[in-house]
Amino acid sequence: MDLIIKNGTIADGTGAPRFVADIGITNHRISHIGELTEGAQQGAEEIDATGKIVSPGFIDPHTHFDAQLLWDGAAKPAIEHGVTTIVPGNCSLSLAPLKAEHRMKLVGMFNQIEEMPHKAFSEGVTWDWETFDEYITRIQRDLTINVAPLAGHSLLRLWVMGNDAMARVATLEEINAMCKLLEQCIIAGATGLSTSFVDMDERLQPVPSRYACTEELDALCSVLGQHQKILQVVHEFYDTDLTLARVDQLADLSLKHNITTTLSPLFLNADNARGVEQIMARVDEQMARGARVWPQVQTRPIDISFCFEVPSLLFMRLPTWYALMRFSNKEQIISAFEDPERRAALVSEAQSMMPLWSALVLRRVETADNLPLVGMTLEAIGAARGKNALETMIDLSLEERLGAHFLAANMGHNDDHAVGELLRHPNVMIGASDGGAHILSFSTYGDTGYLFSKFVRDCNALSLELAIKKITADTANIWGIKERGEIKVGNIADITIFDPANIDRGEEHYVQDVPGDGYRYVRDALGVDQVLIHGKLAFSQSDGYTDTPCGQIV
Amino acid sequence: MINPQTQFCPATSFLWNLPRLNLLPNKINSMTALISHVHLNAAHEGIAELIVTLTFENGGQSQVPLDPNTSSILMSRCQASDLSELIGQDWTHIRDALTESFNSN
Secondary structure (H helix, E strand, C coil), rough: CCEEEEEEEECCCCCCEEEEEEEEEECEEEEEEECHHHHHCCCEEECCCCCCCEECCCCEECCCCCHHCCCCCCCCCHHHCCEEEEEECCCCCCCCCCHHHHHHHHHHHHHHHHCCHHHHHHHHHHCCCCCCHHHHHHHHHCCCCCEEEEEEEHHHHHHHHHHHHHHCCCCCHHHHHHHHHHHHHHHHHHCCEEEEECCCCCCEEECHHHHHHHHHHHHHHHHHHHCCCCEEEECCCCCHHHHHHHHHHHHHHHHHCCCCCECCCCCCCCHHHHHHHHHHEEEEEHHHHCCCCEEECCCCCCCEEEEECCCCCCCHHCCCHHHHHHHHHHHHHEEEEECCHHHHHHHHHHHHHHHHHHHEEEEEECCCCCHHHHCEEEEHHHHHHHHHHHHHHHHHHHHHHCCCCCEEEEEEECHHHHHHHHCCCCCCCCCCCEEEECCCCCCCCHHHHHHHHHHHHCCCCHHHHHHHHHHHHHHHHHCCCCCCCCCHHHHHEEEEEECCCCCCCEEEEEEEEEECCCCEEEEEECCEEEEECCCEEEEEECCCCCCCCCCCCC | CCCCCCCCCHHHHHCCCCCCCCCCCCCCCCCCEEEEEEEEECCCCEEEEEEEEEECCCEEEEEEEEEEHHHHHHHCCCCCCHHHCCCCCHHHHHHHHHHHHHHHC
């Protein structure tokens, strides 16, 4: 036996009640569960998990870590949040198969859609692959986290059709070529196909997958069916009727080709609650028919961030403010707020929205002087300055020459009771985190911690066992990830050990760890003690990342 | 049954409890749809977006999300200085705003 986890409280991923036992790990696999004899323990490393939950490693089914994996085989900070397997390549965008002549096109698309800076590619990426197989070989060099990669539909079209991929439907010959190419990707390790019905590229034109006819998607799903692989789509999530149509379309594809399909995201806001009811009713109906259509729901609420330099619709109710921000340049905006008379008029107009200003959090500044204030509410900063939140917001914006960024937290997907019900629904997959994307706007990490802190501890919407099941065994079963997602003898030892009373996502902050001196918003993990991947310690709270290359393509 | 939240925090409460811009016009011309409701929403990319509700002559409704640029163009096209002035406007303004926004990129 190589390693023993002693005296932990095991929630095995099946949803069954937790129990206290030891776990023995031999040759990367769980070899024993129960009380271990002294003889059996001899020579083995030991982790004391007394008082902690021992769970299967969490699986994040919707990420865009494709680029980050090229310079960071751990996809930080995913592992420290307890995630042991990620699925990159969503929404029609993977980084292979990709001919050299299309590399900059992909860089542009990743910049536009996932906010990955151009410089991160130019300084962090050596382009030494074209095929999917070569990309897999490339990322496997120092992989710490498990990866179940999708092949992007937009990439297949680009490979086969070149620039025509963004202009027309494919010919029958081209569709057949895409099918052969998808098969090669699957043989090389692709876990399925991703497509998009909504995304725009760097020229604000539809991404290549959006030019596909239904026959093309049908043909590609036939290939998925032959190999029992999954179809992921990003659909028209902002429109109930279109979402209903996509559910039906995916159900038909699922039944015809015997495949699993998933669509993301599904949000629940005050204005679309009725729509979500209708969508879930349709999902339930299609699932009852035997189709496999899994909507993904994220745990975290949606925040809104803004600065004075870019007009935000938050100011649309203030005509003078909005006109100033929309039709003035930076110097003119600064000048308006510096003029005492104009400032007084603007302040007067905005007084009615004081509750909003007071709740805003200062999330980013340019100057060192104001750096200590980042993370504080405007009410708190104002109190220290002897001013109200509105005046403080204006002052900070002027001090930072409009480079002060503010966050209005929990503005959407924020009805904890309703979202909790949705997460608990047996036909909902917990996912849609977008991990690794939107890095310049907000943090997409820590959704699993938030699941436990908000929906298990605070709201009691899910039991601990059910929450773990939904992000481990359920996800593994849906995605066809074998031998993972459940703590049972014979399974691969991907294990997360955490404190159930404290597991959470930390405060959002930004770090400068993107190649090319780029920054991104992240959240640290709270309450996750150790994470094992493939039987090896990948992260511990005390010592950080081990950088052991234990990650697998799954 | 999923119930919409009415109040959670001061900021959220403020936005959702703004004076309801939900004034259905007395007459709806045939073969058209009019803007009957407008409110702000949090888009998944972390920005505010406008949700415009259209009401058709048969009472059916649909919602159209608009990004900040398209929203501004819509306001200009409707010569509206306040969101309430969008109520009762014809759906074609939205179509034209979307077209202008798309073509300007």
